[in-house]
Amino acid sequence: MTKAWPAPPAAVNGPDIEALRTAIAPLAGDRGASIEVSSLNGAPRLEGTAAEWQDVVDLGHALSDAWYRLSQHREVVVDVTTPTGSSQPPSPTPSGPTVPELPDKTHVLVVGGGICGLITALKLSVLGNEVTVIETGGSWGSRTTTWNNGMVHSGFDPKPGTHKAFHNVRGNIMWDRLADDLDIRLRRAGSVVVSLDADADTRVEEYLARAQSNGVPGCEILSGDEIRAMEPRLSPTILRALVTPTTGFVEPVEVCRAAARLIRAAGGRVVLGASVTGVAVEDGRVVGATTTSGDIACTVLVNAAGVHADQLAELAGVRTFSLHPRRGTLVIVEDDHANPYQFCVGPVPSPYTKGGGVTLRPNGTLSLGPSAVEQQSRDHVAPTTEEVRSILDQSYRIYPDLDAAAVVSVGAQVRASSYGEDFVVGPAPGLPGFYNVAAMQSPGVASIPSVANQVATDLLDLGLITANTERFTALWRKS
């Protein structure tokens, strides 16, 4: 039976708003921030001013934690400004001509040609739906997707019970089938998390327990000597290692190009160099979008706009989350040491990042990092010298004989982190036709096959797409 689109959420009630105000008042006072809590589209909203961007991020996290304790929901809207600018800067502008031309109608319009938009579009299009992908940039995966580690994480790290935990573990399994379908390289090298000091060592068991609770297969803790017997170049200071053998690696831009090719082969349209600037709503449902290359009618709009996804939701009047850009710098190294690396090695994660490390790429290079730096701009991707130095220092602590002279490039991209630090995936309540694939920070690459499967399942249940059942179960399904 067809399900109904979720109804508009009720406003956050008065007692809850009061409880949220009380919960964040001490932090706001400490930071000298002038803030007010209200409700927007059923989510708590923080408005006001703060001195520094880090204050805004910390207040947003505190509000999310308090909201989770009250409601089991994590996402909040944060519109707090700083003297250097607003927390909601303008949407991106298109770069270059629109190639090819935008059609005037499509059944599903996917906004954003990064890995998440393209894999979702591929899933919907091979099931027999008319799909168009629209991308601001001049190439596929030209934003966050262009500069990341490409790790198909095992799922040892996300908090149990989150969307991240569910989709990461499931997506990891589904990647084998997807890589075959895309005909791209997937390297299942495995990864280890190492403790480099006594404090980190106390948390190794915690991550083993998390891995087991998330259902990650094959994890175990080895002593420093045992892991060095497998990888002799590892530092003698490593105390213990959590081994997660199911970790793999892909080249995300290669994935995007292959997906765009298959979408075209399935009859879909993929359009570069055009931006969605408005969402057309009639009789309370999505009917199309305005773009820099004209209007397009659609029945379903998938919001896969990366670090701009909350702005797109705002254009549609259904913003229930905010993104705070978190820059990640990577240093790429060609190290042709006689003993090749066996697997990826990272430190014990910190609260909001897996902590970087040394990652193998399918193309034979190594990625060192990434860093994790909160910044107000969604578009600033210039690494600092300090970030690069600290990434190299951390890498030497893991592999003391790493050849720093073999650095071939340094760059950064911005993660689309929400204050709930979870993915925002699902139909936007109250606006039939608007579906979010948003806040896809890491492990977005690892999780996307499972997320795309959820999009297809939801839209099918809502009666908004059709699917050849045989193909549906065959394509990237876990079982």
Ligand SMILES: Cc1cc2nc3c(=O)[nH]c(=O)nc-3n(C[C@H](O)[C@H](O)[C@H](O)COP(=O)(O)OP(=O)(O)OC[C@H]3O[C@@H](n4cnc5c(N)ncnc54)[C@H](O)[C@@H]3O)c2cc1C
């Ligand atoms: C340094 C770093 C390392 C990472 N490492 C890993 C890893 O090892 N494993 C992992 O799983 N994840 C990793 N991640 C996270 C991963 O990169 C993301 O989850 C993933 O790339 C998100 O893809 P996306 O398609 O959602 O976003 P994007 O790649 O940013 O794509 C969104 C696209 O939408 C377009 N767009 C925005 N607004 C509009 C509009 N209005 N109209 C048209 N187009 C628009 C943008 O131009 C952009 O191309 C890492 C991230 C970083 C920064």
